[in-house]
Amino acid sequence: MIWRVLADHADTMKEQHLAQLFASDPQRFKQLHCECGPLLFDYSKQRLTGQTLSDLFELARQAKLDDWIGRLFAGDPVNCTEQRPAMHWALRLPAETKCMVGGQNITAQVHEQLHRMDRIVNKLHAGQWRGVTGEVVTDVVNIGVGGSDLGPLMVSEALCDSAMPTSSRLTVHFASTMDGSQLSQLLRTLNPHSTLFIISSKSFTTIDTLSNAETARQWLQRTLGSNSGVLHCHFLGVSSAVAKMTEWGISEENQLQIWEWVGGRYSLWSAIGLPIALTVGMDGFRNMLAGAHLIDEHFRTASWERNLPVLMAMIGVWNTNVLGINAQAILPYDGRLKHLPMYLEQLEMESNGKSVTRNGTPVEQSTCPIIWGDVGPNAQHAFYQLLHQGTEAVTCDFIMPARRYREAQGQPVEELAAQHELALANCLAQSRLLALGDAALPDPDSMPSYKRYRGNQPSSTLLLDELTPHSLGALIALYEHKVFVQSVIWNINPFDQWGVEMGKRLAVDTLAQIRGEREDLEGVDSSTAGLLRRILG
Numbered sequence: 077m078i079w080r081v082l083a084d085h086a087d088t089m090k091e092q093h094l095a096q097l098f099a100s101d102p103q104r105f106k107q108l109h110c111e112c113g114p115l116l117f118d119y120s121k122q123r124l125t126g127q128t129l130s131d132l133f134e135l136a137r138q139a140k141l142d143d144w145i146g147r148l149f150a151g152d153p154v155n156c157t158e159q160r161p162a163m164h165w166a167l168r169l170p171a172e173t174k175c176m177v178g179g180q181n182i183t184a185q186v187h188e189q190l191h192r193m194d195r196i197v198n199k200l201h202a203g204q205w206r207g208v209t210g211e212v213v214t215d216v217v218n219i220g221v222g223g224s225d226l227g228p229l230m231v232s233e234a235l236c237d238s239a240m241p242t243s244s245r246l247t248v249h250f251a252s253t254m255d256g257s258q259l260s261q262l263l264r265t266l267n268p269h270s271t272l273f274i275i276s277s278k279s280f281t282t283i284d285t286l287s288n289a290e291t292a293r294q295w296l297q298r299t300l301g302s303n304s305g306v307l308h309c310h311f312l313g314v315s316s317a318v319a320k321m322t323e324w325g326i327s328e329e330n331q332l333q334i335w336e337w338v339g340g341r342y343s344l345w346s347a348i349g350l351p352i353a354l355t356v357g358m359d360g361f362r363n364m365l366a367g368a369h370l371i372d373e374h375f376r377t378a379s380w381e382r383n384l385p386v387l388m389a390m391i392g393v394w395n396t397n398v399l400g401i402n403a404q405a406i407l408p409y410d411g412r413l414k415h416l417p418m419y420l421e422q423l424e425m426e427s428n429g430k431s432v433t434r435n436g437t438p439v440e441q442s443t444c445p446i447i448w449g450d451v452g453p454n455a456q457h458a459f460y461q462l463l464h465q466g467t468e469a470v471t472c473d474f475i476m477p478a479r480r481y482r483e484a485q486g487q488p489v490e491e492l493a494a495q496h497e498l499a500l501a502n503c504l505a506q507s508r509l510l511a512l513g514d515a516a517l518p519d520p521d522s523m524p525s526y527k528r529y530r531g532n533q534p535s536s537t538l539l540l541d542e543l544t545p546h547s548l549g550a551l552i553a554l555y556e557h558k559v560f561v562q563s564v565i566w567n568i569n570p571f572d573q574w575g576v577e578m579g580k581r582l583a584v585d586t587l588a589q590i591r592g593e594r595e596d597l598e599g600v601d602s603s604t605a606g607l608l609r610r611i612l613g
């Protein structure tokens with residue numbers, strides 16, 4: 077039993093502190109890091125050895141990982157509860173690569189939508205998109221939630237330094253929350269004559285998005301009137317539900333299509349990524365696709381010993397299932413990546429937060445750990461105390477670009493470059509201290525117990541050459557494939573999200589009660605009933 081082998085191996089590993097592992101092998105980094113294109117993955121600060129990896133690869137062999145990777149890239153229905161393939165990787169294929177599904181070349185369809193995006197982006201950047209009263213559109217608001225918000229938001233923020241000069245005419249905003257918080261703030265400052273909304277929803281049924289869209293429509297119509305020109309000039313739609321977009325009132329030429337085989341949290345590579353293209357231009361968007369494609373090919377073809385997604389995933393399995401570490405912090409040392417933790421929370425926890433196997437039986441081990449994070453330097457002043465001296469074992473992903481601020485338009489390059497060096501130094505120092513504990517400090521024995529550092533907190537570091545569309549595309553695809561590999565080991569379906577459905581349905585009944593359309597509270601638990609009575613006065 078390979079799990080037994082791993083557990084026995086863990087017993088010996090648990091006795092070895094990371095400080096000892098480093099002291100006993102000066103070549104540790106050399107052996108335990110791996111590179112692909114713009115990414116370097118250092119896993120030498122994980123609590124493992126070469127033996128651990130070969131045992132983990134045996135586990136992957138027994139789980140038939142190779143077959144599953146083949147099935148993913150063959151377009152097999154790997155999303156078994158919805159009988160669909162998961163083909164986000166096909167959104168990154170170069171135009172000349174044929175990819176036949178159901179007798180159709182989907183690469184051609186993908187690139188047709190990219191051309192449509194191209195036309196929209198150019199028109200907006202050129203100041204040629206006008207509102208119904210003839211004013212040039214200066215503000216675009218993306219209305220979406222979950223995968224239709226987090227990916228575009230995270231990447232648009234991350235690539236702000238790669239923004240095209242022509243995009244300076246435009247400001248891209250995001251509104252997601254169903255309570256209307258963001259929209260109400262935005263609408264106070266925006267001009268209806270020059271504002272365009274993107275209604276972004278794979279299903280076009282998500283109530284959060286549709287209610288924000290309705291508020292936007294009413295806001296526009298209050299000033300501009302309710303003729304069809306208002307909808308035509310001020311709304312774009314992105315969805316797989318073409319008929320629903322039309323029914324809502326989005327004119328055909330303003331519709332961009334995605335497909336059932338793109339999962340919401342894997343959709344930023346499709347037209348859902350329009351806000352990204354509006355920020356960095358279509359060339360930048362295509363570079364991001366190319367960076368992801370590089371990782372797709374690497375994942376598909378590299379041996380497991382050199383395969384970044386496989387290594388990252390199997391190390392996660394080791395931490396979660398063998399060392400019993402069920403918390404993972406995402407710590408970017410670059411403020412532009414401030415939304416990356418939130419994005420990865422959805423990618424990982426909505427994908428692998430499952431407790432039923434593909435066969436319908438309960439899982440026998442833990443699956444996705446709890447993932448959270450923040451920009452590293454700020455988190456140092458918030459939750460690092462727990463990482464250093466708390467009782468919980470946590471594994472961390474440190475993420476940072478090696479270079480930044482080589483050119484900074486109209487800004488003090490030297491001062492900013494010095495700030496980047498400071499962030500780099502802190503990133504390296506923190507991961508070192510977490511790993512080695514007191515051993516990283518001079519004369520630790522002279523310190524009182526409350527000042528001491530236990531260390532032995534494992535971490536990985538992902539070093540990007542620079543944060544560019546290409547390297548960010550590679551980084552995101554790396555995490556996507558890591559999630560897939562872990563799902564294979566845990567034998568769960570990472571491409572559905574049934575756990576979020578029932579809450580939405582219960583909310584429909586509760587809304588009827590709040591609006592007084594249903595008065596009886598029979599069958600409602602006493603807590604909900606008590607709160608409802610108080611709300612209703």
Ligand SMILES: O=P(O)(O)OC[C@H]1O[C@](O)(CO)[C@@H](O)[C@@H]1O
Pocket residue numbers: 221222223224276277278279280281282285340341426573576
């Ligand atoms: O793009 P849609 O269909 O509006 O869905 C938004 C989000 O809602 C979810 O389905 C969860 O409720 C996510 O998976 C998805 O990203």
